[in-house]
Amino acid sequence: MCFTSQCCHRCLLALSRSTYGVGVKIRCSRSMWRLAVSDSKPAVPGDQRVLGFVEGTPPVGDRKVPSEEDPVMVWPHLLVRHGVVALAVMVLVLGLALFFDAPLREMANPTLTPNPEKAPWYFAALQELLFRFHPLVAGVLVPGAIIIGLVALPFIDRNPETQQRSRRIAVATFTIFMVVWIILTVIGFAFRGPNWGWVWPWQEWYGEL
The missing domain is CATH 1.10.287.980 (plastocyanin oxidoreductase)
Known part of the structure; x- marks a missing residue:
């Protein structure tokens, strides 16, 4: 959203091409103004007025729309499952080592194959x-x-x-x-x-x- 007292074609052109507005600066013919995007009702400072707001599109692809489903985070949903599986495998291997004898063979004899x-x-x-x-x-x-x-x-x-x-x-x-x-x-x-x-x-x- 651009605030200025004069209609600036450069400002409107940059505004229409903008995809991410927060923190982006554009140069108007008279001064430097800050371009910002907000979902809430913007506050218009003083005697300045809102020129316009044009929703931009990404340079490549379509605009991403957040899914209605709740996202699944890596922690704790994924890492906890991995940890449980790793512990289960470790317990299984330890149980096999305790209850089943798997001794090493005798030392190799280089003269006997x-x-x-x-x-x-x-x-x-x-x-x-x-x-x-x-x-x-x-x-x-x-x-x-x-x-x-x-x-x-x-x-x-x-x-x-x-x-x-x-x-x-x-x-x-x-x-x-x-x-x-x-x-x-x-x-x-x-x-x-x-x-x-x-x-x-x-x-x-x-x-x-």
Whole structure:
């Protein structure tokens, strides 16, 4: 809202283009005046009069209208939930450590390699691939192709739909990848014995976490 005793075209032009008025100064032809926006009824000082008020629009996009719903604050709504979940997970892990024995193995002997020597279960699929393919293929090309394919999938499948029935390519690709990876993990973890030979887990167990 601009207060001046003379009608100034520059003032009205700047006023009509203004989006945020508080603390903004514009130069009139005679003096410097302060541009202010207020929802309440403004007080007109002395012999000056209100030239006009034009609601501006943002330079980009539409004017944001506050939602009728109450906003959800990060504190306490989000952080309290995160804290409760973190404490629950900590209690669960402590309970597992107290009631289930998970001892460390004996110190490694550099002159003796266990047979079979298995990777942790989450790498069992890669170890199964190493058994079937050349190390360059199983250790570099296949994992690299998987990572690049998953990164490129959103650019290949540009379907904007969010329903699963409308995203058949993405769902089918991810499902095939997960099924193959789980099968390789189970085989490498539970069905491989000495010299990476096939064993039945109910006859002799060689799985290691």
